[in-house]
Amino acid sequence: MASPSSDLDRERRKCTFNVAELTDIINGGREKTERRQYLESLVLNEPIFNYDDYYFLSREEKYSDAVKKTVRLVQVLKQHNIEDPEDYQTLLKYVLNLNLPIALHNSMFRPTIRDQGTDEQRKKWLPLANDYKIIGTYAQTELGHGTFIRGLETTSTYDPKREEFVLNTPTLTATKWWPGCLGKTSTHAVVMAQLYIKNQCYGIHSFIIQLRSLKDHSPMPGVTVGDIGNKVGLETNDNGFLAMDNVRIPRENMLMRHAQVYPDGTYRKPANSKLVYGTMVLLRATVVSESATNLSKAATIAIRYSCVRRQTEAKPGELEPQIIDYVTQQHKLVPQLATAYAFAWIARYMMSTYHALHADIESGHLGALQELHGISSGLKAFTAEMSVSGIEVCRRACGGHGFSAASGLVSMYKDRLPSCTYEGENTVLYLQTARFLLKCFRQPSITPSSMSYIQVKPLPGARWGVKSPEDLMKPILLVEAFEHRAQRTIKSAAQFLESQISQGLDTSEAMNRSGIEFVRCAKAHCYYFVTRNFFQSTALLKCSKEIKESLLTLGVVFALNGIADNSGEFLEDCFITGTQMEFVRERILYCYKQLRPNLVGLVDAFAFADQSLNSALGAYDGDVYNRLYNWAKRAPLNKTDVHSSYHKYLKPILKSKI
Ligand SMILES: CCCCCCCC/C=C\CCCCCCCCCCC/C=C/C(=O)SCCNC(=O)CCNC(=O)[C@H](O)C(C)(C)COP(=O)(O)OP(=O)(O)OC[C@H]1O[C@@H](n2cnc3c(N)ncnc32)[C@H](O)[C@@H]1OP(=O)(O)O
Numbered sequence: 001m002a003s004p005s006s007d008l009d010r011e012r013r014k015c016t017f018n019v020a021e022l023t024d025i026i027n028g029g030r031e032k033t034e035r036r037q038y039l040e041s042l043v044l045n046e047p048i049f050n051y052d053d054y055y056f057l058s059r060e061e062k063y064s065d066a067v068k069k070t071v072r073l074v075q076v077l078k079q080h081n082i083e084d085p086e087d088y089q090t091l092l093k094y095v096l097n098l099n100l101p102i103a104l105h106n107s108m109f110r111p112t113i114r115d116q117g118t119d120e121q122r123k124k125w126l127p128l129a130n131d132y133k134i135i136g137t138y139a140q141t142e143l144g145h146g147t148f149i150r151g152l153e154t155t156s157t158y159d160p161k162r163e164e165f166v167l168n169t170p171t172l173t174a175t176k177w178w179p180g181c182l183g184k185t186s187t188h189a190v191v192m193a194q195l196y197i198k199n200q201c202y203g204i205h206s207f208i209i210q211l212r213s214l215k216d217h218s219p220m221p222g223v224t225v226g227d228i229g230n231k232v233g234l235e236t237n238d239n240g241f242l243a244m245d246n247v248r249i250p251r252e253n254m255l256m257r258h259a260q261v262y263p264d265g266t267y268r269k270p271a272n273s274k275l276v277y278g279t280m281v282l283l284r285a286t287v288v289s290e291s292a293t294n295l296s297k298a299a300t301i302a303i304r305y306s307c308v309r310r311q312t313e314a315k316p317g318e319l320e321p322q323i324i325d326y327v328t329q330q331h332k333l334v335p336q337l338a339t340a341y342a343f344a345w346i347a348r349y350m351m352s353t354y355h356a357l358h359a360d361i362e363s364g365h366l367g368a369l370q371e372l373h374g375i376s377s378g379l380k381a382f383t384a385e386m387s388v389s390g391i392e393v394c395r396r397a398c399g400g401h402g403f404s405a406a407s408g409l410v411s412m413y414k415d416r417l418p419s420c421t422y423e424g425e426n427t428v429l430y431l432q433t434a435r436f437l438l439k440c441f442r443q444p445s446i447t448p449s450s451m452s453y454i455q456v457k458p459l460p461g462a463r464w465g466v467k468s469p470e471d472l473m474k475p476i477l478l479v480e481a482f483e484h485r486a487q488r489t490i491k492s493a494a495q496f497l498e499s500q501i502s503q504g505l506d507t508s509e510a511m512n513r514s515g516i517e518f519v520r521c522a523k524a525h526c527y528y529f530v531t532r533n534f535f536q537s538t539a540l541l542k543c544s545k546e547i548k549e550s551l552l553t554l555g556v557v558f559a560l561n562g563i564a565d566n567s568g569e570f571l572e573d574c575f576i577t578g579t580q581m582e583f584v585r586e587r588i589l590y591c592y593k594q595l596r597p598n599l600v601g602l603v604d605a606f607a608f609a610d611q612s613l614n615s616a617l618g619a620y621d622g623d624v625y626n627r628l629y630n631w632a633k634r635a636p637l638n639k640t641d642v643h644s645s646y647h648k649y650l651k652p653i654l655k656s657k658i
């Protein structure tokens, strides 16, 4: 058997480009790489951030370990004056492989105060939150309702005499359920509740509630709070429940940047009722980036392992091939790698679009709200769905060892799975994007330039201009195929809806019956959007010819697999012919061959530290078997040669006479 590390060394020697140059591109420039390395150095050398035996811990131990790491992280952040959210996100992405018990504090609590608080409220709460003197969460979802926000039952009733709000959980189903970091960690929460003034309901607004005493962390009077129990994954996180019984807060605790309640109970409504949903939109944009990072990690583990793992001698006595040389294995992993790169590029687009449109909204251009919602909803759903399924493909591609916790892929899959549900269940979000697409289809005036393609009506009888397999290396033709599919499915969804209405159905029933068509067109739009962005962004890169070639080939793999996996949609209107589909399959194989020497280079370029992958299969040196063996020896069950259950249970039957 060849040595695993020599296998990876050989792979690295074959790579045609400079890996460090590609790392800089992925990070967004040399300076960003240096910043990332600096941040990593602050944390990686600390024993407290060691994850070696993490997979052996129980749920409670995992939570407790995460709290310990959180506190040290906060100290490190303070010690080095690290305040930039981007730095924090870098640390989470590349080093701290966990959903920390301050995840919600930083990702939702602080941004909600920043975006929905008045200047005075920001001045009061943000220094406390920034300094971790209080830890907050975002409590919106209830036992009875998550998707339908307008249906939330928690009430906040204004009492003008005392200038206070009174928070109540009027029914069992009104109990807040799921908020991250709520169960055991948070001292405060932004609670979303129905605002009542003089018996009139004004809809959902946000309120800051103190949950726990700052002296001894015990629940405040009227507050019942706890952990919701074990879940599929996210064991480090104390997703919680919260019930409130006449909890009184000062009037100033309603976040009043957009809507106001004056001391006498006069209400001033927000310029747009959806401004209160703003933090969810930010998190949806963040999920795109998280999806990219995690799929990159999974691809790194599975590709390195597949270069080390050898199986099945082709001819007696010959060295067994590396499993990566089986085209079936390439067909599992190369599309995941291509998707990881496509998502890394769209994540950058999503964040910059978020910041640009958010600035527009802040300056009063509320038209940007629906554009941002339309773009971020679909991309969140699309990237979460493909990332989660891609991680599982990577896990299975590692065979038996992929089932071991030591692979790192098991916990990654379990922890990423809920990204298809939280921040808006994926189907629900696709439906939102579809509504926006259909609006644009009907109203050119509201169509943003990034979506102007919707205005071009697909020509009946249009045909794909691909004449040979070589044509499939032309981005323009690939993008054209996805554009055509998106235009056609949007038009078809609009026609379907109209046909339902013309049959006499009311709007909501017609919308419901059109749901499957809506989701279809939203997915088609997202595939188009991501493919177009990948080729546009890659074309603009200033880099070596070899890197550009590899990236373009990855883009071709992403696009061609998208066509092959959804072939029915392209064949349905004869846009693509059977012969062209054969070209597609042929070219996919050709691209795998082109990329084969660079596969390890392409994953090395993500530059994940071993600690962040926490995988016996995916470490940089490829020393898989020693790692698996040493890890197993440390398993709690192996602490003694004879387990206590032998004395308790086994011994009597083993010793009994037959
Ligand atoms: C040094 C340290 C510094 C730290 C600084 C902080 C920076 C931190 C940065 C990064 C940290 C990264 C860490 C990542 C860690 C990740 C951890 C992940 C934890 C996950 C936490 C999860 C939280 C949650 O899940 S919160 C709860 C989320 N809930 C939902 O998403 C509910 C989904 N439902 C909805 O959004 C809506 O109700 C709806 C979309 C289903 C709409 O329903 P509907 O009934 O139709 O609503 P309606 O009110 O009638 O809407 C009418 C029209 O309004 C449109 N619309 C809806 N929503 C929006 C919107 N948001 N914006 C604009 N427009 C909207 C809707 O489309 C309708 O339009 P139309 O014209 O009528 O079609």
Ligand SMILES: Cc1cc2nc3c(=O)[nH]c(=O)nc-3n(C[C@H](O)[C@H](O)[C@H](O)COP(=O)(O)OP(=O)(O)OC[C@H]3O[C@@H](n4cnc5c(N)ncnc54)[C@H](O)[C@@H]3O)c2cc1C
Binding pocket: 104, 138, 139, 140, 141, 144, 145, 146, 147, 148, 177, 178, 179, 180, 234, 239, 418, 421, 422, 423, 424, 425, 427, 428, 431, 515
């Ligand atoms: C790990 C995790 C962390 C979370 N963190 C938080 C948090 O920090 N704060 C917080 O407030 N919440 C949090 N949540 C809650 C989360 O946001 C909701 O679970 C999510 O929005 C989905 O809502 P739901 O549970 O009500 O699902 P449901 O809406 O009940 O979905 C069930 C099914 O119904 C379908 N469905 C529902 N409505 C429609 C519709 N209108 N049209 C078509 N189909 C529909 C869905 O597609 C789905 O298939 C978290 C959830 C999880 C799993």
